[in-house]
Amino acid sequence: MKTTIIYIFSFIMINSLHAQIKGKPIIDMHQHARFKVWLDENGSHYPRMCFPVPCEPEPAKARNGEDILKIALEEMKKYNVVKAVVSDENLENVYKWKASAPEKFIAGGAFFSIQAADSVKFREELKKGNIGVMGEIGVQYDGMAPNNKELGPYFSLAEEFDIPVLIHCGGIGGGDHRFNLSAGNPLLVQEVLIRHPNLRIYIENAAWPFLEEITSLMYRYPNVYADFSTIVWLAPEKTVYTYLKGLIDNGLGKRIMYGSDQMEWPESIGIGIERIQKADFLTEEQKRDFFYNNAARFLKLTDEEIKMHHKQ
Template sequence: MKTTKILTFLSILLFLSLELDPVHAQERPPIIDMHMHVGAPLDLPAGAPAPCLPHPCEGKGKATASPEENLSKTLEAMDRYNIVLGFLSHFDRTELLEWSEAAPERFIIAPFVDDPSDISHDELRQDLEVQRYAGVGEIGAQLEGIAPNDPELEPYYALAEEYDVPVLIHTEGIGPPLPTFRSAAGRPLLLEDVLVKHPDLRLFVENTGYPYLDEMVAMMYQYPQLYGDLSTITWIIPRSAFYDYLKRLMEAGLGKRLMFGSDQMRWPEMIGEGIKAIQNADFLTEEEKRDILYNNAVRFLRLKEKG
């Protein structure tokens, strides 16, 4: 009896040490982060808290001071939580390539597109051709008030379809407080033209269209190629609002098409916040959590096919 008690005590100690010790991070199951950035779309001072909604509210974390600090803290968090792959986008090609060179194999890199006229289509084709880029987006044209079905975005969809790479798009009701941002340009129904015209496009939508649930469910039912991420909403809105949305998506049967993303921007602490938000959702089974944190992204990215 006494031995059993001691053994139980020892196993609790072992469990606790594994939980707390980052050295043992590799013993955690793998995670794929489908939404990462080198920087943020807003110019904020170092140390500024992460954005939060709705106002008035208090943001968490402290903005990193430079892309170098952001890279090292992001990699630290990736190691700690055993994030084996991140879908990383940025508007500055040089900085994006620097991250990818600093940590080969850790990132799928893709250009951030806000003003569609900013990027040379020839250069993008070249980057896709040599597999320097393995994705397109985040397409953040909504930050400029441009809707997803705007003809200006057509060449991006066409190239992504031709090269068979995933595309992340910001199509939802919320976004950074920029004067050009328009919630109305983020209605998921606006994706229909794109999905009809590009049936082979591997598109995934930031925050699964939050808070436009009905329109997003309609799109995901009609177009099985469409996936959604659970990224900024894991930490930027009240947890109760996130769980309410996630619960409804699960009840709609979409649990195999949702993928975790941190959207950490300049706040690498948000990587852990986002993961905990998924792990602490008591209405999800362990299998559903693994699907969101890893399995669905493996399927969407066709990682198994590559061996």
Template sequence: MELKRKIALLTLPFVSAVTGQAALAQNMAGDPPPVIDVHVHAGDFSANAPMCPNAAQFLASDPADGPEAPFGWSKEGCTPALYPAAKGQYRAEVLAEMKRLNVTAVVFGEVDQVKAWAAAAPERVIPGTAFKSVVSPDQAEQLKRMEVAFTKDGFKVMGEIGLQYEGISPSDMRAEPYFALAEKLDIPVAIHMGTGGSGRANVSSPKFRGSMGNPLLLEELLARHPKLRVQVMHAGYPMAENMLTLLQASSHVYVDIAGLIWSYPRKEVNRYIQRLVDGGFGDRIMYGTDQLAWPGLMAYSIGLIQNADYLTPEQKRDILYNNAARFLRIKK
């Protein structure tokens, strides 16, 4: 079983990221074009079974039937299945994939965890960290730790900011000191907005509020901090109209398609990305995985962009690299 799992991990990226002659040509030409993944999580996450990306539906549940599963994805077979990293090997396996696929990633997590990732692959890791909760009594201490991280330890992005999981708007004044710090230090912020709970927020995240993921809730925050660069994680899915309204109103706002890209039916994912591109915002969409447990997820999701017939080659490169390089001020 262990050998079978390793074989699947080794072969999966070539099945999903590129196919046939394209894969052969890429290998002969050397490294693939650079990619920036703006949404990876540090830590040592575990999963007990392979995951089928882009499941066809979310299933209803009934509390009368006993304990409810924390995830609502339908159980279905798929090729390829995404296998979790071996126990204790998540960081090593993800970093190996990043090297093979020529990916640089913004890695979010506890300061010490992210430092370990950066030490293992300094040329590929952009460190990011966030505050734990705006209702925490140690706000002053959190702010002090974050300022040290950004001014002395080389951290570059404030995120992931999960206010929606607390049922709190990003414009809530309780979060104001953190965003004020980000603007003062010229640090971009990455805010979870839109999708969440994997079809079972009522079971797994009772404080989560879908209404707090409305992209237009960012407007008051942006008015207070006009120079703040904001990454709307998960692209505010599924609120496309409000997301487009915000993008039209604020040129400092970008979106990432992490999580969204593998958590919903493929047709729906493509439709949402195409809606943003057709709306005129192809230069604000950034590739991401929301990597948590499955190293093969990176190649699989890159493949969804590479194989999108509604995108031009230029638009694909913008999503996979150019837009994030501009947002993060990475010199090409």
């Protein structure tokens, strides 16, 4: 009897400890399938980016391209990331990532210029069911605004196949000299929504720092969601919390989703999660919405899948 009680007690303890470590399920709406690291002139991997410069970038964890996927999978296991949208301009890279955990990854067809988009047979890939998200559409890096009519056929395809669109539209981006800040005003997305009323679109970084503009867009168009991603690990903590609090105070807590924007620093997955988890202005319910519930609704996950994620 005593042995049985000890056994049951140990079983409960081990399981609750496991639950504490593993945590509740999380959906990451924004990763990139990279197999290459950027090297500096000495052949070392560039440290993890930070803004605004000057700032102290942290050393990168991945030493080579293969490390990126390996560490990303480890981070996902550690933080119980049960689903992640992963994209790249090279779909072969995306499919390799997806093959490593088919039940977790949703493949996205990214493009950062219209030329890159035109070289992909999106309709064929969509017909085969290979792609679940159109994007990341990062044409802002090529100086193009979201309302440019050349993007129309891609939005139409997303509408036709009822898949979400992820678009980079905001006031922050990497080093490309063609990157156009003024093309990042989210009010420019309104024209897209008038032409494509059934689009399920989500805006990277909730269009930081355009808080008023993204608020009006999201009030007017209930089919617009946003991820809160790169900014979480890239910018100073106060900047991150001020913007997130602004979105929450404006009542948008049911439409903002977690994203890591993992590029070649897969440790960013956990850094972002921990930063939001320790934000004391968020209630537990708001955190669950941010990390899982909003994305599950936006992605139209089935009840069975949601149940399964909470059992794991």
